[in-house]
Amino acid sequence: MNRVHIKTYGCQMNERDSEAVAALLRARGYRIVANEENCDVLLLNTCSVRDAAEQKAIGKAAHLAARKKKQPDFVLGILGCMAQNRGAELLDRLPDVDLIVGTQKFHQVPGYLDNLRAAQAAGAPIGSTIIDIAEEAGSQNTIRDHVLEAQQVSAFVSIQQGCNMDCAFCIVPKTRGDERSRPMDDIVRECEQLAERGVKEITLLGQIVTSYGRRDYVHTGGVTPFVQLLERVNAIPGLQRIRFTSPHPRGFKDDLIQAYGRLEKLCEYVHLPLQSGSNRILKEMNRPYSRERYLEIVSALRAVRPDMYFSTDVIVGFPGETEEDFAQTRELFETCNYDMAYIFKYSIRTGTPAATLADQVPDAVKEERNQVLLGLLEANSNRRNATLLGTTQEVLVEGPDKKDLQFMGRTRGNRIVHFAADERLIGALAPVKIERASTAVLYGSLALAGVENP
Template sequence: MNRVFIKTYGCQMNERDSEAVAAMLRARGYRIVPDEDSADVMLLNTCSVRDMAEQKAIGKASYLAQKKKRNPRFVIGILGCMAQNRGAALLDALPDVDLIVGTQKFHQVPDHLDNLRAAQAAGAVLPTRIVDIAEEAGSQNTIREHVLEDRQVTAFVSIQQGCNMDCAFCIVPKTRGDERSRPMDEIVRECEELADRGVREITLLGQIVTSYGRRDYEHTGGISPFVQLLERVNAIPGLKRIRFTSPHPRGFKDDLVAAYGRLEKLCEYVHLPMQSGSDRILKLMNRPYSRDRYRQIVDDLRRVRPDMYFSTDIIVGFPGETAEDFEQTRALFEACNYDMAYVFKYSVRSGTPAAAMADQVPDEVKEERNQVLLRLLEQNSDRRNATLLGTTQEVLVEGPDKKGVQFMGRTRGNRIVHFAAHERLIGELVPVKINRASTAVLYGELALAGVER
């Protein structure tokens, strides 16, 4: 019972949590296998942001229960946000699950699996189930171990967990707990170690990443703790690029906007969640900014970096959203000219204020509004890609593409580029001339004379 497969649902935070669990399990002697068919243990790291994400995980766990009937020693574990949200109640729907571990207990997974294995070895007759969803002080500091693939050049670093924002639609404060930041010195040391291991691009992660350290560190000379951290990571030798996600619009004060003009490793790419372009809906959502303030942030960032790339999150069909409210969202969406967006149809999450609101929007209206924004996004992406044709872009070479035919990397604006290259260029910043584009991907050729392709 030492072969483990981890399936991850949801956001980059979940991906990072799964990686840390994998590293801890490897250190304990478990094998992380690349496919579930060869696993003795299946861990589902789950998401609760939308009902569909939970239903996918529940469906997968139900399917795995059939495997457990054929092999009673097979272990099923549910980790993360859904585990935190539903706890032991999951066992009512999924009685074959052996392990339920919440978001502040990832570091306990190796111990829990050891205990389950010991119970099996002892010939336990009754089902042995473990449910661990308690809060734990300092748990944010346990997500620090990495499993790096051969010549991996990008990595996520968790700097903050939890959220105190209480948006009306969001279950994250319940599943992730209160806002908690890691010590700055530890984060910088982790980034330095990753750079020493060949990582060239780091993405800093947090539920509200721009709130980092606001209770733990002083503003110095008008510089927030988050920007202080960016400064220190920017100074790490060997590191070539910095990104971060997810921020909150209220975190974009003058110091962060200015950082894009003075920190050379901070990529000119911003994920800036809007959620709605209607002041009335923003107020119902408990989002503490207006459409005008949001547009000002976008304009300020473009003044500092005219070539800035933007992505966003949008919710259509929030309770009470009228045609006029949506038109304001559509207009602001078009004006901001996003390069990428995650457009979601509002999903009722029990336990959130929005779930009890009147005037729930019909599903067919949500779908119609969703499609309007997706069509706009496709037009925006095609238009932006057209401006890149014939230009030479700096690309960080990450490795072979999925087909193994060419190599791939990303521009500073987070555009994926495919091109012919030699594996010795992995981890290098190279100039690539763009000669073709689809909506989602760019294609080009190395622009260095004499470089082996």
């Protein structure tokens, strides 16, 4: 009864949390299985950013609860943001859940499962649901273990948890707690160990990743702790690329902008959340920047790296958003010429300031505005991809594609490329000539001269 399947909803931080839980469980003697039909324990690592994400996880849990009638020893657990947000309230709808663990208690999951298995082995019913959503000092330091697949070339590294920004629409401060950073030496050591195990690309993760260490380390010569960390990771032998997410526009001071011109491993790709192009709506959202300042950041980054790729987050239909407000968002969206964007229709999150605001925007209007921006994004992506046709791009070869027909990798600008290759190139930085493109994917062929061996 030790086979565990973890199903993850939501962001890259949730993916990293699930991986850390899996590593801890393996160390305790559990088997992590890919197929949920073959597991004895199923853990749902959940998201609360939008109501739809919570409802999806609740629906999945309700479906799985029926399995317990056929398999009495089956264990069902809910982890992460929804567990933190709802706690014992989940039992009103999901009375058969055995384990509810919040975002600061992931490292306790193996011990709780041990307790449940011990009860089963003794022939006793599982009994009351185990619920742990308490805060725990230092919990940010427990997300450090990795489960690396064979020839895995990229990895996430958590550097910071929590958020102090209090955006009016966002539930994250409630689900993730106050801002907490890991020791820099520990992060660098983790990155070094990953590089020694063959990882070529690392993505640094945090709720507000650019706020890393601001209360824990001094600014040295005008260089923020986050950029100090980037400098140290950039110096790690064997590592080829660095990315990070998710930042905040206010974190893009001159030192970070200039880092793109001097740190050769820092990829020319920026995720820069916008949320709205209207100063009035930004103020209502409690976002401490203006559209003018946002454009200054974009322009400064493009001055340092003219070939910079940009992605963003945008919310349409925030309470009170008028046609003029949306027109300003659309205009700024067009001006910034994003390569990728995550466009969300505003979702009421109970407990946030925006939930009680007047002038909630009708769903039909949200959908219309969503489609407008999606149309612009598709045109932007097609236009950028067209400029790459005939060029040779440096691609980090990750492995076979999902259909196992070709190999795939990513450019420094985070574009997915499919091409014919050999397994020996996994982990290599390979030059690929781009021959055709869809909206989301590039296709090409290897230009083998000069391939760097992994």
